[in-house]
Amino acid sequence: xxxxxxxxxxxxxxxxxxxxxxxxxxxxxxxxxxxxxxxxxxxxxxxxxxxxxxxxxxxxxxxxxxxxxxxxxxxxxxxxxxxxxxxxxxxxxxxxxxxxxxxxxxxxxxxxxxxxxxxxxxxxxxxxxxxxxxxxxxx
Numbered sequence: 350x351x352x353x354x355x356x357x358x359x360x361x362x363x364x365x366x367x368x369x370x371x372x373x374x375x376x377x378x379x380x381x382x383x384x385x386x387x388x389x390x391x392x393x394x395x396x397x398x399x400x401x402x403x404x405x406x407x408x409x410x411x412x413x414x415x416x417x418x419x420x421x422x423x424x425x426x427x428x429x430x431x432x433x434x435x436x437x438x439x440x441x442x443x444x445x446x447x448x449x450x451x452x453x454x455x456x457x458x459x460x461x462x463x464x465x466x467x468x469x470x471x472x473x474x475x476x477x478x479x480x481x482x483x484x485x486x487x488x
Contacts (some may be wrong), residue, residue: 356399359412360389385418386480416480419472423481426473430466437462 360381381389392415394402403409419426441459444452 354396355393356411358391360409390415416478419481426469430469433462433466
């Protein structure tokens, strides 16, 4: 089979409990990969078999790539990015203005905080394959 005849499926956590698996009848079954949050990712499912999965299980849908799940809600990442970048700037400016001669911690802390801020800012971008953590149900 060619790759054009295969698709990737995402089975949401709500559907996993009542999943109805069709008979593969000779087709090699895809190995499911669990995703944080309880979802399942099924890579390279034959198109005909994927159509059966989607028909039998409402909520299952095709995706172009494996979803990336972020640990925290979406509003946390831009706030943390701004705080990290402000702290990085302050970690360099305050010792320079204070008159301390080349503190070694500033040369380590400033770039580390700047890198963390850039990473958090990148994680704040809502790409199509990114999913954010669901709020935990209260007891």
